[in-house]
Amino acid sequence: MTEMKELSYVDAIIEGIAEEMVVDPKIFHMSTEAPRRLQEEFGFPRVRQTPIAESALTGMAIGAAAGGYRPIVDWRLVTFCFVAMDQIVNQAAKIHYMFGGQTRFPLVFRTTVGGGTRRAAQHSQSPYSMFMQLTGLKLVLPSTPADAKGLIKTAIRDDNPVVFFEAGRLGGVKGPIPNGDVSIPFGKADVKREGKDVTVVALAWMVHEALAAAEELSKQGIEVEVIDPRTLVPLDIETIRSSVFKTGHLVIADEAPAAASVSADIAARIVEDAASFEALKAPISRVTGLDAPIPYSPSLEDYVFPDRSRIIEAIRRIL
Amino acid sequence: MTNLSPERQRAMLRRMITIRRFEEIASEKFRSGDIYGVVHSYAGEEAIAVGVCEALRDGDQIISTHRGHGHCIAKGADLNRMMAELYGRADGYCKGKGGSMHIADFSIGMLGANGIVAGGISIITGAGLAAQMDGNGAVAVGFFGDGASNAGPFHESINIAAAWKLPVIYVCENNQWAVNVPALESVATPNVADRAKGYGIPGIIVDGNDVFAVHNAAVDAIARARAGQGPTIIEAKTYRHRRHTERLDQPDARPSEEVNAWLQEDKDPIQRMITTLQMQEDLLPPTVLENLKTVVENELAEAVSFAEKSPFPTKESALQDVFAE
Incomplete structure (x- = not known):
């Protein structure tokens, strides 16, 4: 290779x-x-x-x-x-x-x-x-x-x-x-890390925060599956549903605020489907940006944006 | 003055009459409930679309406004498919998805009517960029009104077109009223064309109800664009015969004396053209004019019949064409 x-x-x-x-x-x-x-x-x-x-x-x-x-x-x-x-x-x-x-x-x-x-x-x-x-x-x-x-x-x-x-x-x-002419189809989520205990759907920067959270929780015996949808339209809800069937727990992590968001849409699609709703063993938890325009000062901005520690808290809350 | 052949002059007159009668029928069918939503009549402004489009050739592109029927007809769109679109039928140009404000025919370089004031100006500028990169001498013409000239896309687009010497002709149809806002109170300069100075390009003012004046101005601007010398603003002064839309529940703020003055024969672009043609020996004998009107009437009767016979689109088609496959 x-x-x-x-x-x-x-x-x-x-x-x-x-x-x-x-x-x-x-x-x-x-x-x-x-x-x-x-x-x-x-x-x-x-x-x-x-x-x-x-x-x-x-x-x-x-x-x-x-x-x-x-x-x-x-x-x-x-x-x-x-x-x-x-x-x-x-x-x-x-x-x-x-x-x-x-x-x-x-x-x-x-x-x-x-x-x-x-x-x-x-x-x-x-x-x-x-x-x-x-x-x-x-x-x-x-x-x-x-x-x-x-x-x-x-x-x-x-x-x-x-x-x-x-x-x-x-x-x-x-x-x-990867070498060569490698294109990636739209509408195909990527499982960035496999795990059996909880599914974390994360977007963009939050994928890396979720992977860091998974690494830390793994040391404590919690295996996190991290899924990156990669495209929002079309959205690969099937890969997310399959993961929920396996883990029974769903956390959605996104920097955007929670209202009318990607995280809201994914949560709705999971619970309005009878099978994935049935598979859930706990409420869905969202880790999102707070409802404020993004502030300048580091202490403020870091507070408004979610990070790996909030993902860990969310996972702990529903497990 | 014009050096167009008699055949072409008669063809231009026929198109102007076609537009006028199309609009009269559209208004009638709107009132009878066969056409839905909203119809913006181009009646009174026919000389601009016809005068400009007569100066274009195949491969040139135009874009239109919410008042778009005249531009479609002037560029050679099919009357049957236009009427079927107004009727919301499956055989319409947009399969019943667009209606009066969204008729397009990309196969003839008509990039669409547009429901947003100034919405088409930057799109036609991009068509001009494509034409420049193609390097085949094609030009792009953006039609818009005095209202659009007050909106941001006018400035952004013309600045880029001028800076890049794009082959675009910006044709402002100044009908003096932006819905119910008079241009006198809303355009900061006496003429929209005055703004051309700010972009370092020619700004030409023409009598928009004189089809030959419009045509001559278009010929010059198009030649300039084809030669790589960049864009021109043509301001054609005109007046719409009808209120902003055919909806009678919306007000018409224009003073009735003003409207009436513009409805007189000596102001009407079609009557003026007929008079001009009839002053020249043998150019438009009465029988030829009558015959021409009959041909137009028959074509439009056929268009209405075509529209009436066309089925309404199936429900399933509502979810088709969201994305290109």
């Missing part, structure tokens, strides 16, 4: 984009800060540095996609895309459907989510569940460099608008990257 190389989360995404750009000349990348590797490898006009105009760029991606291109627009921080909401909500998400499926709009919006970077409320948020209401967008949220690379390739090849959420805090985190 050949040795796997290591890449950071961000570099893995850029590598995935670069590999796809080599294969398909219709792919181009627009952002207010062009990734250096893409600029060096492809340059203008396929890699464009743009005005700070997220609304226009989002709409332009739609128009270019209608013209046979496969644009990638990097909004950068997710909070910046809120100025483009008409183009995201009314145009990108609905345009295929409301025109009766006449044409395809293959486009990818990249954006970073999360916090923990001491940049306060307007530069920190995890609002992916808002986008889950916008039927018509596929939503990706990887937690490792390998997943990020494999999923960005699938996102680019998909014929629909895809929002590719990148966990900002994971950007520099390194991990092994």
